[in-house]
Amino acid sequence: MPAETTEIISYQQPDTADDYRRWDDSASWLLGYAFLPLALGLDLDLADGTTSRLLDLGCGPGEVTRWLAGRCTARITAVDSSAAMIDLARAEAPHPRIDYRHSDDGLLPFLADGSMDAAMACFLFTCVDEESTIRELIAEVARVVRPGGRFTILVPNPDHAFGAEFEGFRRGDAGAAYEAGELMPVHVRRVDDSWTTILNRYWTRETYRTALAEGGFAGPVRELAPVLADAVGVADAELFGDRAWAQERTAAPFLLITAVR
Template structure:
């Protein structure tokens, strides 16, 4: 059985406690670049699958944008509202995945971080992409961040997705380990989607010009950010194996 993101409050609390250091240094900045959040024409951003609000807060705090943040987990949203309130972030609970409160073309950009890998039904993933496409304005960009399917099993600074040496088929469940503050590990279950799945889903939903990014840690670029952290060591895994895949499409 997979991770129960709707009902398991322990999962929500553990995910919130997880130190998303590699994501902060490598993943989220690449998402924001892909969405061109520094473009003055990008004023409203959809965070589909916002979880505890970490990415939404960084977007609203770092750019001149309003963020519409949605999630299926009421517990995640409660954590987000209590721990990461921001006057420019509007949190919404969604039941069916539909965004009925948003009209067509209502947002300038959209992102989904750790959403696709937590869904084992490809049709459900396609439905999300189609709904995001609907609410994006023409020319709007959609960025999807997940763990990199090509580095499954690698022990990164704060997490491991998949078992070392294991080979996974499309959609197969994988064991995920997230390090917890003060010791301990939160064990979750996600799904293996190869790179081609992301392109197929986005193109199938109507997106064009799909681009992929797999950022690596570069001491010259990221040195000031990682000093004194788990990434501030000689030859961290993130410098030789890309932990994330970011797929970006344009409506």
């Protein structure tokens, strides 16, 4: 792996938000984002006229939000605590059915109780420093999601946080042991083949399951941990590319946790 820079990044900074878009996120698209419609139960028939209301909490620069808007009829409220990210999303990922909103604390006073049919949060909670804040955010999502609505959390798989090599990234260091809430290094490759190392929080399955249950998602919790074979017929074929995807054949880099309100 080439020489790296190491930093505790702040997504509030425009330079960081811009650099985020240059990370090699091929694995995220192939084995993470592609499974969101399935986990959320979104209707992908654009011709049937059905319109649902979807919350994207922690939308970042809006690339995934716009991708979903192009594949379903949902009206999407996309929220991020970084004004720099929201500025990027509005400028570069606009869509007539997406309403981008900035929220300093991640709370949603502009949304009424039960006004969303479903919600998602992609790679949000590894950027949250306190477990109490995770619970507060999930409780706020529960407030705005209608009874019976789904909430999907897409997170790095907690089982592979100790140096496993995936395409484009490595979480943690070999032989290390991380406790819930502990800072851990994440080594990320950019599309120009340079590398950077950022620091994220390590959270366990139990962290998420407890926060969901206590936050108001009392329904069943389902987990989806896709490996390469699962992506056939789900992800866009071009995402497979000419990469080896060696580790991804047997180890799932990501976990989709879906709870029902």
